[in-house]
Amino acid sequence: MATATFDPFREFERLFTGVSTPQSSNLSMDLYKKGDVFVAEIDMPGVDPASIDIDIDDRTLTVRAERSSVSGEDIEWLTRERRNGTFARQLTLGRGLATDRIEAAYEDGVLKLTLPVAEEAKPRKITVNHVIKSDTAERKEVDGAAHQ
Numbered sequence: 001m002a003t004a005t006f007d008p009f010r011e012f013e014r015l016f017t018g019v020s021t022p023q024s025s026n027l028s029m030d031l032y033k034k035g036d037v038f039v040a041e042i043d044m045p046g047v048d049p050a051s052i053d054i055d056i057d058d059r060t061l062t063v064r065a066e067r068s069s070v071s072g073e074d075i076e077w078l079t080r081e082r083r084n085g086t087f088a089r090q091l092t093l094g095r096g097l098a099t100d101r102i103e104a105a106y107e108d109g110v111l112k113l114t115l116p117v118a119e120e121a122k123p124r125k126i127t128v129n130h131v132i133k134s135d136t137a138e139r140k141e142v143d144g145a146a147h148q
Contacts, residue, residue, distance in 0.1 A: 047067050048065075049106050067083070
């Protein structure tokens with residue numbers, strides 16, 4: 001009989017599948033597992049924290065944010081390399097995550113998403129009860145049923 005074990009690195013690919021969007025290249029992401037929690041750290045430098053929007057639709061998590069540039073009639077650009085506008089990144093989440101307990105924090109230009117593994121997806125041990133039948137126990141049940 002083969003024993004199945006939970007391999008978080010093998011499951012990593014199954015639980016997360018990145019979906020690119022036109023400007024997702026500016027939202028670089030690191031993804032790792034620490035204990036029973038997956039952590040996604042998404043670089044969002046220069047983004048207005050109030051513009052960060054995170055939605056979940058079924059198993060698709062979408063992160064959107066906006067970075068605006070300096071504007072005005074008296075501005076003369078000499079070099080303009082940073083992208084501006086709305087940025088988005090999507091993750092397709094596996095069924096083994098507790099989507100109702102996802103947390104998000106933005107600090108120093110990095111959005112940190114904490115995605116806990118669902119309780120039902122965690123490995124667990126199942127106890128096997130050993131039932132011993134004796135002739136006297138069976139006889140008592142039969143005798144008790146006969147007297148009723």
